[in-house]
Amino acid sequence: MRCHRWWSRQLCRRAVREREAREIHYGYIGRTGAYLSDVGLERMAHRQQRTLAAIRGACAVSPDGEQIDMQAIYAASIANPHNRRMELIVRTKGIADWAQREGYVGYAVAVTAPGRMHRCRTVGEGDTRRLIENDRWDGSTPRDTQRYLCKHWQHFRAQAKKHGYTVVGLRTVEPHKDGTPHWHLVLFVRPQHVRDALRRLRNNFLAVDGAERGARKRRVVCKRIKGGADAAVAYALAYISKNINGEGIELDLESGLPAADGAQRATLWARIWGIRQFQTFGAPRITVWRELRRVRDEALQVVREFMAHADPAIAQAAAGIAAGNLTPCATVATAAMRAGRADVLDTLTRLRDVHLAGLVSDPAATLGESWIAANEGQFRRFIYAQVAAPVGLLKTERQNAYGETIPAVVGVVSAAGHEVITREEGWSIRWGARAEKKGLGSAFAAQPRRGDAQRCPLGPVAITVTGVGNHYDNRQRGVEQFSREMCRDMALRRRPKTPIYSFYPSGEFR
Numbered sequence: 001m002r003c004h005r006w007w008s009r010q011l012c013r014r015a016v017r018e019r020e021a022r023e024i025h026y027g028y029i030g031r032t033g034a035y036l037s038d039v040g041l042e043r044m045a046h047r048q049q050r051t052l053a054a055i056r057g058a059c060a061v062s063p064d065g066e067q068i069d070m071q072a073i074y075a076a077s078i079a080n081p082h083n084r085r086m087e088l089i090v091r092t093k094g095i096a097d098w099a100q101r102e103g104y105v106g107y108a109v110a111v112t113a114p115g116r117m118h119r120c121r122t123v124g125e126g127d128t129r130r131l132i133e134n135d136r137w138d139g140s141t142p143r144d145t146q147r148y149l150c151k152h153w154q155h156f157r158a159q160a161k162k163h164g165y166t167v168v169g170l171r172t173v174e175p176h177k178d179g180t181p182h183w184h185l186v187l188f189v190r191p192q193h194v195r196d197a198l199r200r201l202r203n204n205f206l207a208v209d210g211a212e213r214g215a216r217k218r219r220v221v222c223k224r225i226k227g228g229a230d231a232a233v234a235y236a237l238a239y240i241s242k243n244i245n246g247e248g249i250e251l252d253l254e255s256g257l258p259a260a261d262g263a264q265r266a267t268l269w270a271r272i273w274g275i276r277q278f279q280t281f282g283a284p285r286i287t288v289w290r291e292l293r294r295v296r297d298e299a300l301q302v303v304r305e306f307m308a309h310a311d312p313a314i315a316q317a318a319a320g321i322a323a324g325n326l327t328p329c330a331t332v333a334t335a336a337m338r339a340g341r342a343d344v345l346d347t348l349t350r351l352r353d354v355h356l357a358g359l360v361s362d363p364a365a366t367l368g369e370s371w372i373a374a375n376e377g378q379f380r381r382f383i384y385a386q387v388a389a390p391v392g393l394l395k396t397e398r399q400n401a402y403g404e405t406i407p408a409v410v411g412v413v414s415a416a417g418h419e420v421i422t423r424e425e426g427w428s429i430r431w432g433a434r435a436e437k438k439g440l441g442s443a444f445a446a447q448p449r450r451g452d453a454q455r456c457p458l459g460p461v462a463i464t465v466t467g468v469g470n471h472y473d474n475r476q477r478g479v480e481q482f483s484r485e486m487c488r489d490m491a492l493r494r495r496p497k498t499p500i501y502s503f504y505p506s507g508e509f510r
Contacts, residue, residue, distance in 0.1 A: 003401075017272060019037070019039065019040065020141075023037040027133060029119070030131050030177045030179065034175075034255030034265055035177065035269040036179060041265060045264070055071055057434045058431045058434065060428070061429075063427075070429065078290075081267075090379050091280055092236045092237070093233050093379065093380075094383060095283050095379065095380075095383070096188075096228075096232040098168075098379075098380045098383045099232075100228050100229045101380070103190065103191065104168065104188035104190055105191050105194055105224070106186065106187070107187045107188075107189070107194075107225060108187075108235050109187050109201070109221065110182065111149060111219070112218060114208055115209065115214075115215075116134075116136045117180060118134050118137065119133075120133060120134055131178065142175065142275065143274065143275070146173065146273070148208075149183060157281070159204075160193075160200065163193075168188045169186045169280070169281060169282065170281075171279045172184045172185070172278055173277050173278075174266055174277070179269065181275060186232050186236045202216075240278065242259065242263060242266070243263060243267065243270075244277075246258070246259030246260040284382065284390075287393060287409065288393060291393065291409065292367065292370060293374050295367065295375075295412070295422055296363075303318050303322050307319050313336065317329040317348055329348055329351055329352055332348060336348065363375070366418040366420060369381070369385035370390075370391040371391070394411035394412055394421070395409055396408055396410050409422075409423065410425070
C-alpha cells in the first residue's frame with residue numbers, strides 16, 4: 001500500500017483511460033482522430049520516445065562485469081516491431097501448413113460487438129460513408145467490449161472441446177474508427193466439424209442482441225478460405241502489418257490514413273486499453289518456442305572444429321570435451337607441459353574453460369526435434385515435435401520488489417527430463433550508464449519499473465520509463481494527493497463539461 005511507483009503506474013493508467021473514455025463520450029474519437037484521441041496519441045508517442053531514449057542510454061551488466069548495450073538487446077528482441085511482425089508471420093505460416101497437412105478447412109471470420117457498444121455508427125457507402133452518433137450507445141469502453149468478446153469466445157471454445165474437437169488459428173484485434181474493438185480470425189477446423197463449429201460460433205456471439213437490425217448479416221461473417229495455406233497467410237498478413245508497423249501496406253482503409261500512421265494509432269490504442277492485439281489458439285505455447293530459440297550451439301561447433309585439428313593431441317582433447325569427458329584434455333595438457341608446448345597448452349586451456357562454463361552441449365541430443373525446429377524457424381515442424389515429445393518450461397522461485405515469491409522462467413526441460421538453462425541469474429540494467437560515460441549528466445537517466453536494485457534475468461524487452469524532471473512528480477507530491485476525483489479532473493481538464501456537437505439535418509455530427 002506504500003509503494004509510490006505502483007500507485008503512480010495505476011493512477012496514471014487510470015487517468016489516461018478516463019480521459020480516452022471521456023473523448024469517446026463526447027464523440028471526438030473517429031471524427032478528429034481515428035482509434036484514439038489526438039491528446040492520447042501525443043502522450044503515448046512522447047512516452048514511447050522517452051522509452052527509446054532511455055534504452056539508448058542504458059546497458060545490461062552481468063555479474064562478472066560484461067556490458068551489453070540495451071539498444072542492441074532491443075533490436076534483437078520481439079519488442080522490435082519488425083521482429084514481432086516476422087515472428088507472427090512464421091507462426092501463422094506454420095499453423096496454416098500444419099492445418100493443411102492434417103486436412104483442416106480454413107475460414108476467415110470477422111466478429112463485431114453488438115450495436116449498443118459502438119459510440120458511432122456508419123451510414124452510406126463508398127465515398128459517401130460517414131460516422132453519425134449512435135443513440136443506443138450504452139457507455140461501453142473498448143476494454144468493456146473486449147471483455148464481452150473474450151467471454152463469448154471462451155464459451156465457444158469450451159463447447160467445441162466438450163463435443164470432441166478443437167479449432168486452431170490466429171486471432172487479431174483491431175479498432176473501428178471510433179475505437180470499438182472487433183476481431184479478425186483465421187480459423188481452421190476439421191471438415192466433419194465445420195457445420196457445428198460455425199453454428200456454435202454464430203450462436204455464441206449473437207446470444208446478446210442477436211435480433212437487432214443487421215446483426216445476422218454483420219456481427220459474425222464467415223468466409224471459406226480458398227487457395228490453401230498461402231491464402232490463409234495472405235489474409236492474416238494484411239491485419240498483422242496493419243496493426244504493427246504498416247509494412248507492405250500503403251493505406252489504412254479503416255481510418256483513411258497512411259498505413260504507418262494507422263498502425264501507430266492502432267498500436268497505441270491497444271496499449272492504452274490493455275488489449276492484446278494478436279493471439280494464436282490451439283497451437284503450442286509460444287514461450288517454449290522463444291526459450292528454445294535462446295539455446296545456441298556455437299560452443300559445440302567450435303569444439304567440433306578443433307576435433308578436425310591437424311595436431312592429433314588437440315583433436316583427441318576436443319573429442320573428449322565434446323563427449324563431456326575432461327580426462328583426455330588433462331592427459332594431453334600434462335604431456336604438452338612436459339614437452340614445453342605452450343601453443344598446445346593455450347588451446348587446451350580455452351577448451352577446458354568452455355567445458356567448465358557449461359557451454360558445450362548438444363541441444364539436438366538433449367532437447368530433440370523441438371529445438372531443431374525452433375532453431376531453424378520451422379513452426380509446423382515445431383507443432384509436430386511438441387505433440388510427439390513436448391518440451392516444457394523450467395521455472396524457479398524468486399522474490400519480486402514487494403517481497404512476494406513468484407515463479408520465474410529460467411530454462412526449458414525436455415520430455416526425458418534434461419534441463420537446459422536459458423537465462424543467467426544476476427544480470428542487471430544500468431540506466432543512463434552510456435550517457436554518464438559521455439558526460440551528459442543524469443538528465444538522460446531513466447528508471448525501470450521495479451527498481452534499480454532488483455536483479456532479474458534478461459528476457460524480451462518491454463520497459464516503461466519514468467522521465468526525470470516530470471512536471472507531475474508523484475513521489476514529491478505524495479500519493480495521498482492523487483485521489484480518484486483528481487485523476488478524473490486531470491483527464492477532463494481540457495474538455496468542456498457538455499458536448500459541443502454541431503448537428504446537421506442528416507443526423508451527422510462533425
